[in-house]
Amino acid sequence: MPLSINLRAKELEVPGIRQFANQLIHFPDAVNLTIGQPDFPTPDAIKDAGIRAIKSNQTGYSHNAGLLELRQAAASFFEDTYGFSYDPETEIIVTNGASEGIDSVFRTILEEGDEVIIPAPIYSGYEPIIELCGAKVVYFNTSDTGFLPSPERLKAMITPKTKAILMNYPSNPIGITLESDLMDSLVSILENEEIYILSDEIYSENTFVGKHRSFASYPQLRNRLFLIHGLSKSHSMTGWRIGFVFGPEKLMHHVLNVHLYNSICASLPSQYAGIEALTACRDVPAKMNIVYIKRRDYVFDRLTTMGLDVVKPNGAFYIFPSIKKFGMPSYEFATKLLHEGGVAVVPGSTFTEHGEGYIRISYAYAMPMLEKGMDRLEQFIASLKKRPDHKVSI
Secondary structure, eight states, X not given: OOOOOOHHHHTOOOOHHHHHHHGGGGOTTSEEOOOOOOOSOOOHHHHHHHHHHHHTTOOSOOOTTOOHHHHHHHHHHHHHHHSXXXXXXXXXXXXXXXXXXXXXXXXXHXXXXXXXXXXXXXXXXXXXXXXXXXXEEEEEEOTTTTXXXXXXXXXXXXXXXXXXXXXXXXXXXXXXXXXXHHHHHHHHHHTTSXXXXXXXXTTTTOXXXXXXXXXXXXXXXXXXXXXXXXXXXXXXXXXGOOEEEEOOHHHHHHHHHXXXXXXXXXXXXXXXXXXXXXXXXXXXXXXXXXXXXXHHHHHHHHHHHTTOOOOOOSBTTEEXXXXXXXXXXXXXXXXXXXXXXXXXXXXXXXXXXXXXXXXXXXXXXXXXXXXXXXXXXXXXXXXXXXXXXXXXXX
């Protein structure tokens, strides 16, 4: 009998973001606007902290939950910044990036046949983790409500099979943030439902309008809420792989057990770098945001000048223009744009069926790259208008 592999693993596919990014090896002159990775170098003080840790032989294991000093720094940062507290000894786990934190939480709470509600369009990395647990994703369409979650629609979607809901604000791929009134309305529903809440707030420090408000600031949710965070986006530390899970003590014990069997602990030098990030480098995100806002405004203005319908993002570093006027699927549009226009973007269909008709552009790139990318996109759109085989309503 031939050896087999897990059918759920066999059905996994490379996400659309990477499908287009990986094609760039064949298009060396293309402008890459696909990956959500800050182009800023990790600040020197953070790098120096990691180097010191390596040179002083801090290269072994830490406590499974991470260095207590780092957990204390994380607790202090969130209390000072957002006004809520977590016990660093029992309610915080340092993970190998936010992605591993999400995986550990889902593997802790999900059972065969459970359902997880997720507003969409949304980052494509959640669904495979959920399905590997034997659970099912139920997408909550926001494309017809200005990409904002309707409380009434959410209430109608919750069933006895619903085990959890995952929120991601500021959002990927749209950069949408939630106003306090809308959050209050969503919480008024969630507080009366016996379901877990995962709030992926990895982009909270990249909020451009007002101040980010966390779902963890609602006491009535705290007994079943997991806050997911990390340093990848806020401090340009994607490769350092430092994430956090915050949650109630009664549940975090179980998450810790899953985490430790998965990865033992996060990289120790990276943890020391993380301490520096959350103590001496708290001002780094605000400095980066000044540049992101300039980039966002430039890209938004260029897209609207091209006649594209687009929501102006309030956070993260993505923008999600509609390409419905061109009468072709987003995958086809993105493929043609790469092959003929020399610009790599991500088709909206990558972010579920509710993202069809859009493309995602990352503006986590230097201005010269964005200028070249927008020039090429404009030229590509102009070429589409001249084609007799395409009806462009623009």
